[in-house]
Amino acid sequence: MLFEPSFGREVALRDTRIREDDAERERVLNSGDARFFFVSGPSVAVNGTGVELVFATSAPAGKPVYIGSDKGLHFFAIDVHGRTDGFSELNFADIRFTGMDFSARDIGLALAAVALFEWTHAARFCETCGGDLKSSASGWERVCDNNHVVFPRTDPAVIMAIRDPQDRLLIARNPRWPAGYYSVLAGFCEAGETVEAALRRETAEEIGANVVRCEYRGSQPWPFPRSLMLGYAGWVDDSEIVIGDEEVQDAFYITRADFRERVMSGDVKLPGPASMAYWLMQDWLGSPLEDLYA
Template sequence: MRIAEQVTFGGSALDRADALRTDPAALAAARADPRARAVALWRGKPLLAGARRDRLARLPLGHPALATAATDLLLGCEAGAAVFAADLSAWVPPEGVPETLGAFADPSEQRHPALPADHAFAELRTHMVALAPRDAELAATARGLLGWHRSHGFCARCGAPSAAERAGWMRRCTACGAAHFPRTDPVAIMLVTRGDHALLGRSPGFPEGMYSLLAGFIEPGETVEAAVRREVAEESGIRVGRVGYMASQPWPFPASLMIGCHAEAVSAEIRVDPTELEDALWITRRELQDVFAHAHPRLSAPRPGAIAEFLLRAWLADRLD
């Protein structure tokens, strides 16, 4: 697919500076460089700047807001200068922790007193389409890496505490010495078509009216193509023939890689599994135009910036090649 890397979180060609991860002296020099910066997050929400929250903030490592935050996770380099991730989750905003934190859509913002007025911690899913590709990739990488460290503090082999190494890209068990690396869970997401129709489904947790593409985790010992056929059959009863790869998207909510595929249906009758979906339906290209124009009487589109929206817009524009 020629436009595959135009998907959100892709295509910025970030230099991930792998050589620095295993070179303590070079890493220390990179940290001491006055050009080094930190991307700050609070409980998974990146620090964004601007009235429209359309820029990822980068703070000098000596900034007062980072006084109590660890900045030992290397994200990569920009123009020869290192960029680190800083976790400010221990900070408690004056207004407290919002009830919407972690919800499908968290509209709340948190402003740190040591930062400019146009800086705020905001939900990445809400603002990801406004960010430049490099900002989006850095934010996704920082969110995924910090989330992995929070949930993998103990060895999966023996249960003892583990400690970060390789500038945050590995954890080593303090007892048995086992090495653990950041986790990414592969998920197949499918644009299923039959002639001029595409298959959409609605999960129980979606906002009212929202429909999207079917998706599911790839199981051990399973190819991507097999996962597509299995998930579509399990969720909707539709049988699928040819399957082709289209594009991928890192999805750090919390740790998935969405593998976008085009699948050709060889049956049409829908039989929804109610444990997986509330509803599923076939939609025509003309109806999908109305959905994206916010003119459909019943359906609303997938979240902007998500690979489901990207694949559907590509199908609508006949750009699947």
């Protein structure tokens, strides 16, 4: 598959009933079918392979958060961020750099837990009354003393492979990136804005181009801290580029032949396979990006 985002492969069933039913969750916790994994910021504890979650089969110290079930097993996450009690022997891997090699089950579990704990650390006060929040529904809700409920937040961001009338790909670089790195355009959706309008606005702002058509390709979570990447292909009606944003240092359209040559020579460096950009570029290229690094 030329378009299969590494972080868009969730398979476990998120069972809201078990989140909300304390007795049922307690039964599952002690059933022998419970598995516990460990999360610290963007990292999860892995076994010797480096790309498989390591599981405890009995509840470790800490508050287990119910993530979901798969093939008869029930998975709980433990947030060990900042804890020093007995977790130092675990080997952690940052999923931004290794998650593409995880199984579909493990990356889905890891992303859900990383996202949830990021939000848990950030959501300290009630949005309505300013009161302190406490965990509820196995960590999937937070509630204040006035019973206002706060849910995990996700920020939609659009990322788009823009093509010109000659079907060349627009690649651009941000001045903060390491030398040689290029990617596709991206930006957050604003309040009250459709994803398609955000795509047109960002493209106009960054390269001064007019998007005449776009097609949705797929999505993946990017919980660092809380984005959902919505991947599109977009077509502009003109090849002119007017850089209009300090976030863009350089931008140009590239043919498939030039793209292959410049990536193979190392002249143009690309984001890795955990990123949505990688899959959108591969989708445009029509052949595996991996081949260019062989």
